[in-house]
Amino acid sequence: MTSSNIQAQRILIIDFGSQYTQLIARRIRGLGVFCEIWPYDHCAQALAACPRGIILSGGPESVTAVDAPGAPDAVFAQGVPILGICYGMQTLATRSGGQVSTATRHEYGYAQVHTTGSSVLLAPAGDDLSLDVWMSHGDRVEQLPPGFRVIARSDNAPIAAIADEKRQWYGIQFHPEVTQTQQGESMLARFVHQICGCDRLWTPGNIVQNTIAQLQAQIGPQGRVVLGLSGGVDSSVVAFLLHRAIGDRLTCIFVDNGLLRLHEGDQVMDTFAQQQGIRVIRVNAAARFFAALAGIADPEQKRRIIGNLFIQIFAEQAEQLTNVTWLAQGTIYPDVIESAGAASGKAHVIKSHHNVGGLPEQMPLQLVEPLRDLFKDEVRRIGVELGLPEAMIWRHPFPGPGLGVRIPGAVTAESADLLRQADAIFIEELHLADLYHEVSQAFAVLLPVKSVGVVGDARCYGPVIALRAVKTIDFMTAESAQLPYAFLEQVSRRMMNEIADISRVVYDISSKPPATIEWE
Numbered sequence: 001m002t003s004s005n006i007q008a009q010r011i012l013i014i015d016f017g018s019q020y021t022q023l024i025a026r027r028i029r030g031l032g033v034f035c036e037i038w039p040y041d042h043c044a045q046a047l048a049a050c051p052r053g054i055i056l057s058g059g060p061e062s063v064t065a066v067d068a069p070g071a072p073d074a075v076f077a078q079g080v081p082i083l084g085i086c087y088g089m090q091t092l093a094t095r096s097g098g099q100v101s102t103a104t105r106h107e108y109g110y111a112q113v114h115t116t117g118s119s120v121l122l123a124p125a126g127d128d129l130s131l132d133v134w135m136s137h138g139d140r141v142e143q144l145p146p147g148f149r150v151i152a153r154s155d156n157a158p159i160a161a162i163a164d165e166k167r168q169w170y171g172i173q174f175h176p177e178v179t180q181t182q183q184g185e186s187m188l189a190r191f192v193h194q195i196c197g198c199d200r201l202w203t204p205g206n207i208v209q210n211t212i213a214q215l216q217a218q219i220g221p222q223g224r225v226v227l228g229l230s231g232g233v234d235s236s237v238v239a240f241l242l243h244r245a246i247g248d249r250l251t252c253i254f255v256d257n258g259l260l261r262l263h264e265g266d267q268v269m270d271t272f273a274q275q276q277g278i279r280v281i282r283v284n285a286a287a288r289f290f291a292a293l294a295g296i297a298d299p300e301q302k303r304r305i306i307g308n309l310f311i312q313i314f315a316e317q318a319e320q321l322t323n324v325t326w327l328a329q330g331t332i333y334p335d336v337i338e339s340a341g342a343a344s345g346k347a348h349v350i351k352s353h354h355n356v357g358g359l360p361e362q363m364p365l366q367l368v369e370p371l372r373d374l375f376k377d378e379v380r381r382i383g384v385e386l387g388l389p390e391a392m393i394w395r396h397p398f399p400g401p402g403l404g405v406r407i408p409g410a411v412t413a414e415s416a417d418l419l420r421q422a423d424a425i426f427i428e429e430l431h432l433a434d435l436y437h438e439v440s441q442a443f444a445v446l447l448p449v450k451s452v453g454v455v456g457d458a459r460c461y462g463p464v465i466a467l468r469a470v471k472t473i474d475f476m477t478a479e480s481a482q483l484p485y486a487f488l489e490q491v492s493r494r495m496m497n498e499i500a501d502i503s504r505v506v507y508d509i510s511s512k513p514p515a516t517i518e519w520e
């Protein structure tokens with residue numbers, strides 16, 4: 001398999017701003033077909049890459065508005081199959097001479113549509129089917145464009161799906177990408193495989209093989225690479241891929257900032273250096289981090305200090321390596337989409353998340369980003385393919401500034417130690433109760449207050465631990481996990497018995513929004 005041809009049979013997703021656009025892409029990738037998302041007004045370059053099919057996403061606008069966003073003419077001149085979803089169907093219909101108007105009743109949630117006649121997309125066997133689907137629309141197609149026929153209707157939308165089989169243009173009012181549309185995945189599969197003729201080339205095995213070949217071509221036979229290894233799934237997968245591609249011409253730098261979880265540094269060293277023979281330089285820099293953080297209480301200032309010091313230490317180490325010309329980063333596809341959003345001013349920064357961006361400006365290194373095209377679930381799947389330990393692949397996310405943002409106010413080595421012990425008890429109990437994988441993220445927070453308790457007959461006055469456990473799909477919104485009371489009591493008992501100073505344990509039940517997942 002050559003480096004580019006698993007991406008040669010590709011689908012282009014033109015984004016009109018739907019909250020589900022990334023979900024469409026993940027479903028198509030899951031069907032073994034490469035696809036990319038481009039904004040409707042910036043898709044010329046993507047069209048030049050000859051996609052085999054085009055999907056027009058949903059979106060929040062109304063096609064009846066003046067200046068409603070539309071796909072460029074080149075999309076319709078491309079001569080490839082098109083699937084319009086929701087807003088995408090409406091823009092396809094108006095562009096083709098149909099008519100759309102605002103429905104008297106908005107349709108949101110579960111609905112049933114009935115197929116009318118056979119169609120490759122919805123009813124390949126030609127039967128009259130009732131399909132359970134998910135709708136979310138205010139406008140609807142009122143008049144069919146010339147050349148199209150109706151392939152499904154619903155009570156609220158007599159024109160719920162349309163097809164022009166000659167041009168292979170399809171429109172569906174409902175959302176096939178959400179799980180509530182029960183046959184959504186089969187519909188998307190028929191679109192990409194049968195209608196667009198794409199094979200299943202985008203598989204974990206092929207992605208690994210392809211990426212390794214690409215890395216070898218990019219870095220060349222002599223090139224040397226440095227990578228900041230955090231132990232998180234992204235940088236770990238990058239390390240495994242690069243090690244396969246260039247062996248010991250890869251050097252990883254693992255900075256122990258004193259704000260990691262219990263035994264984390266040793267585990268990372270064991271997995272990479274001892275088990276896999278990957279070259280890892282461990283820098284024990286806890287003292288420098290605590291010195292830099294002394295007396296600093298502002299969360300954003302703490303983040304900046306931790307991020308900048310990380311970059312400084314990383315650069316010091318990298319400078320000592322001779323002949324290194326490449327810097328590897330674990331940038332993933334949602335970061336690429338998000339930075340496009342940030343560049344266009346659409347994204348809103350709530351917390352500054354630290355990464356190693358900015359390094360290339362300080363050091364004369366070229367960037368290598370092997371995960372740039374991958375979603376997080378794909379990174380995990382290729383992690384499995386590469387033989388990364390399961391525990392590492394499925395571990396809850398951990399923020400770059402580590403325990404530093406879980407100790408509101410000033411951070412000290414002693415407070416980090418205390419929190420590390422409390423956190424380890426919480427996580428151990430979650431594993432013992434088989435609850436660890438039931439929640440998306442769980443951790444302890446050391447509150448900057450003291451409370452009164454009694455130990456034996458004596459009064460004690462010690463710090464309070466808050467437990468936080470959330471369920472979320474995308475970490476943008478989250479709910480507090482409803483952990484059993486008996487479980488929470490067990491965690492609380494252990495913390496107060498085993499960690500002398502702790503006087504009280506509380507459970508955080510706030511949702512995001514308005515709260516955030518971390519306390520800082």
Ligand code: XMP
Binds near residue numbers: 351
């Ligand atoms: P929030 O607190 O913003 O967290 O609701 C959402 C997700 O992001 C993680 N997080 C961070 N990750 N650097 C990171 O690398 C940071 O500064 C940071 N702050 C929050 C958080 O753990 C959660 O998974």
